[in-house]
Amino acid sequence: MSLWQRFRADTRANMAVLFAMGFAVSAMVSAVAVDAASLYHERRMIQNGVDLAALAAVSDPNAATALARDALVEAGLLPAGSSEGLAVTAGHYNPDPAIAPADRFTPGLAPFNAVAVRFGRPGALHFARGWAEPPTLGATAIASVTPQVSFSLGSRLASLDGGIANAVLNALLGTSVALTVLDYQSLLGARVDAFAFLDALAARLGVTAGSYDDLLALEADHGALAGALAGLLTGVERTAMLKLAGSAGQNGAVPLGKLFDLGAFGALTIGSGTGQGVFTAISALDLLAASAALGDGNRQVSLALTAGIPGLAGITASLAVGEPPQGGAWFAIGGMGTVVRTSQLRLRLVAEMAGSGALAGAPIRLPLYLELAEAEAMVGAATCPSGADASGSATILTRPGILRLTIGEVDAASFGDFNTTPTVGLAPLVEVKLLGITVLRVLASSLVEAAQTTPIPLGFSASDIAAGAVKTATTATMVSSLAGSLLNNLVLNVPILGLGLNLTSLTSLLKTILMPLTPTLDLTLARLLEAVGLSLGEADVTVYGVRCSHPVLVG
Structure with a gap:
C-alpha cells in the first residue's frame, strides 16, 4: 500500500481537523x-x-x-x-x-x-x-410645525364713548350702569391673559378639574364673566369692571364655546394654560362686549335718540342681535383653516323731521331697515417666530358681512326672529291730511346692497402683532354714504295725489329736505353697530400672537 493510500485510510484524529476547519468558518461568519x-x-x-x-x-x-x-x-x-x-x-x-x-x-x-x-x-x-x-x-x-395663531374678529370699541355705548351694552348685559369715557378707555386698554381669565371663571363656576374644553362646554352669565375679569384687573379698570359685575347677569347666559375656540390648547388641564403671555393677551372690554352679543337672553335693544339737529324731531332705533353660525367663536387659537365669526344683526331706525316748502307743516317719517350678515375671518397662512421676534406672522382671510339697507317698514313680529326673513313693505314717508281726510300719502322704497364675494387677505407681521395692530377689511363695493345712496335710489308711490305736485317735483323736494340729514343718519347707524363691535361693510381683525411649539415628524 502506498503512502497516500495509507494516509487516506488512517482515520485517527479526523474530528480535530474538521473542528479546526469549522471553527475558522464560524469565526468568519460571526465577524460578519x-x-x-x-x-x-x-x-x-x-x-x-x-x-x-x-x-x-x-x-x-x-x-x-x-x-x-x-x-x-x-x-x-x-x-x-x-x-x-x-x-x-x-x-x-x-x-x-x-x-x-x-x-x-x-x-x-x-x-x-x-x-x-x-x-x-x-x-x-x-x-x-x-x-x-x-x-x-x-x-x-x-x-x-403647525403655527398656532391666536386672533379675534369684530372689535369696534376703540372709538366708543358714553351715550349709545352705555345704552346698548347695558341692554345686552342686563345692567343699568353708567360708564364714563374714562371707564371705556381704561377697560379697552386693559389686557388679560385668556387662560388666566378662564382659570378665574372656572373658580367662580366651581369647576376644579377637567380640561379647558370641558369648561367651554358650560355657560356663564355676564355677572360671572365680569367678576372673573375684575379679579384680574387693578386700579380704575377693576373699579369699572366691578360696576358691571355687580349688576350683570340678568340677561341670560353665554355659551362659553361661542366665545373661545382654543384648538389644541383646549386639551390642557384647567390651571395649566396661564403664562402664555402676549400670545393670548386680550382686551377686557372686547371680551365683555363680545359676550354681550352672544348671550342667550333678550338680544333686542330699543333706543330713543336725540340728535340735537334743527329740523330733526328725533330718532328711534331697534337693534336685534342674532346668533353667529356654528363652528366659529369670537376668539380662536389654531392653524390654517381656523375660523372666527361675528353675530348677525338687524337694525330698524326711524327718523322724524318737519317738512318744508310745499310740504311745510307735514311731518316726514323716514324708516330704515338694515340687515348685516356675520363677518368671517380665517387663518390663511402663518409662519413661525424667528430670530429676535417674539411672534411669527400671519395672513387672515377676512370677509366683511353682507349688507342690505332699505327704506321700508319691517314686520315687527319677525324682526327679532333670525329663523325667518322679515317682510319689508313700502314706507309711508309723508301723509298730509285736510279736515281729517288724507289728501297726500307718499309711499317710498329704496335698496342698497354691499357684498364682498372673495375674502380680503390681511397680513400681520411680527411688528404688527407686537404693536397690537387692528386691521380692517373693507367691502370693495362699499358706498361712501349709505343714506345718501338710498335717497338717490328712491322710488315713490303716490296713490292719492294733491297739492298740484307731480312725482318728479315731489321726489326732488323730498331729497332736498332729507339729504342734509344723511350724515347724521350714517353716523347714527355706525355708532349703533360699533356698540356691538360691528361696522358697515367692514371687519376688524386682531392677531395676538403666533406660536410654533409642537413640531412633529412627517417623513
Missing part, C-alpha cells in the same frame, strides 16, 4: 454578523440623531442648517464645526390627504413650515475592515 449588527445599531443612532436635528431645525427654518448641525454635534454624530455629510432644506409641507405622502413636502416653497434633514457618514467595521470598504450610512427626516 457582529459588523452587520454594529452597522444596524449605528444606523439607528444616526436616524435618531437626524430626527432630533429635524425637530430642532423646524423651530426656525431661516436658521435650519445651524440648528440641525448643533443637534448632530450634541448627539455625537458630527465633530464640532463640521457639516460634512449634512444637507438641510426648508420648505412647505401640505398635510392634505389627497396628496401622495411623498409629494406633500415641497423644498423651497414659502411660507416655510417644514425642514428636511439628510445626513450620511461611513459606517464603522470591526472585523471586516481588512477586506471590505466601510458602507455609507445615511438617514433622512422631515419635521413640520
